[in-house]
Amino acid sequence: MRAGVVVAVQPGVEDLAVQAEKSGLHSFWVNDTPMVHGDAFVALSLCAKATSRIRLGIGVTSPALRSAPAAASAFASLNALAPGRIICGIGTGNTARRTLGMRPTTVSSMEAFTATLQGLCAGRAVEYREGDRVRDVRFLHAGGQVNTADPIEFVVAALGPKAAAVAGRRGTGLISFGLLDPTAWRALHDARRDAARGTSHDTRAEPQADSYVVTALHILGEDEALHGxxxxxxxxxxxxxxxxxxxxxxxxxxxxxxxxxxxxxxxxxxxxxxxxxxxxxxxxxxxxxxxxxxxxxxxxxxxxxxxxxNTLALVGTRDDLRARIAPLRQAGVDELLIQPVIDPRTEMARLVELLS
Structure with missing residues (x-):
């Protein structure tokens, strides 16, 4: 199983990205919660310039935060800085909206937003709607300003079958927060696979996109209490x-x-x-x-x-944790993402060692 990290945006975030890359992590993500953390796109721009290999993800943005053209411009601009290394996570905005005292958007709005972003970021003209007004839109600037040639990886945030079905219809990956139940992951993958049938993203004809789980990690020291x-x-x-x-x-x-x-x-x-x-x-x-x-x-x-x-996080000895991670891998989870808050550099290194 691959390893990655999710952090809150703060000054010096690019230094953490450099360390993550040196540690051998596969991906580096930042949260998109505007009134809680710093700006995710500013942060990933710095990370893109400071790194050369590691994949860079927004986890996750939402149609309730940005219009599709604005979000597409941001992602395609990041893709110009780090070609082929950008991951676009999309959700209903559950956390980012609730921290504003607002409700998240609907799954159908998330799906329409995802489709529009996929089209724009691939350089296509798409139908864009505001109220009753509908227009075809596309990038009007070319050259080095944005990159629509290299693919952007899309993932949908899901805890249940409705969002997983969006991933199937749109051919995206999945990302879930604190979901460490292999049975639940199999259900998400089944929902994604079923929704993809009969579409151009039918997984019987093409490989299924990647799945990511976000959690926290604590490896117990010798004689350390499990819940200390x-x-x-x-x-x-x-x-x-x-x-x-x-x-x-x-x-x-x-x-x-x-x-x-x-x-x-x-x-x-x-x-x-x-x-x-x-x-x-x-x-x-x-x-x-x-x-x-x-x-x-x-x-x-x-x-x-x-x-x-025990439900949301991984706590235990190395052997205990490896035994717990193995069923997640078997259930189709491709990458384990941790959110370190104590000592990110040390925790990233321990994650790499655990999964190696």
């Missing part, structure tokens, strides 16, 4: 992201919160109390998301429940 402070610090950002999602969506997506057990629901309640907000407060996004996907505060370690650590 070090493990909680390394994986806590993923756990808190799920708890924040449950707290934020309790009023509009109650089915998700209903799937949580009593201990997890109590952790959601404590999180809301600790941040001085409620599930229905109109400004809850300003209280729940500061520091999102960053290193957790020591006082929040009690919220990092072992059940959620």
């Amino acid at each position: 402070d070090a493990a909680r610090d390394a994986t806590g950002h993923l756990v808190l992201s799920l708890l924040a999602f449950a707290a934020d969506t309790a009023d509009d997506t109650p089915a998700f919160a209903d799937q949580l057990g009593p201990a997890e629901r109590e952790a959601v309640r404590r999180l809301l109390d600790r941040h001085g907000t409620t599930a229905g407060a109109p400004d809850r996004h300003t209280k729940l998301y500061p520091g999102y996907l960053g290193r957790i505060a020591p006082q929040d370690r009690d919220l990092i429940l072992p059940s959620l650590m």
Whole structure:
């Protein structure tokens, strides 16, 4: 299985990209959450100029953040800086929208956005719609300004069959956050394969596009506790992201919160109390998301429940982790992406060693 890394945009991100490339990682991704982190396209531009081999990904953008022409221009411009090394991740904007206090877009809007981006980034004219007005659009500048000759890899963010079906119809890869269940991955791949049948992307005629899983990694030291402070610090950002999602969506997506057990629901309640907000407060996004996907505060370690650590992250000895990763590889996951928040350089090196 290949290895990659996802980081939050901050000054010096290109230095991490250089280190990732030297470490032998296959890909380097940045989050696209405008009001939480720095600009993803600015960051990858710096990374493109500083590296020569590693693939560079946006994980993920959304039609709720940018128009298709603007996004296509950004990706084709990156492709001019790093020809053939760009990965375009697309989702409904679940995190990036909710951090604005808004709801994500629909799967159908995501699919239309994906199709438009694929066409524009390949240099084709596509139908572009705003309300009732429809026009054919294409890149009007040529030469070295954008690169539509080298392919851009597209991946769709998916946790369920509807988004996976978009990947099948559009011939894209898949990326999923914290999904470490091989059975769930087989279901996603089945949904993608079924949706591709009868299209030009039928996987019976061409290889299936790549799949990526995003998680956190902590390799236990000798005699280290499985759910000790070090493990909680390394994986806590993923756990808190799920708890924040449950707290934020309790009023509009109650089915998700209903799937949580009593201990997890109590952790959601404590999180809301600790941040001085409620599930229905109109400004809850300003209280729940500061520091999102960053290193957790020591006082929040009690919220990092072992059940959620085990579900979302990889914690264990090297042998334990290799045994857990093998079924994911067998289920069709091509690349393991980690989100390091403690010591990214060391964590990247450990990932490479683990998978070698």
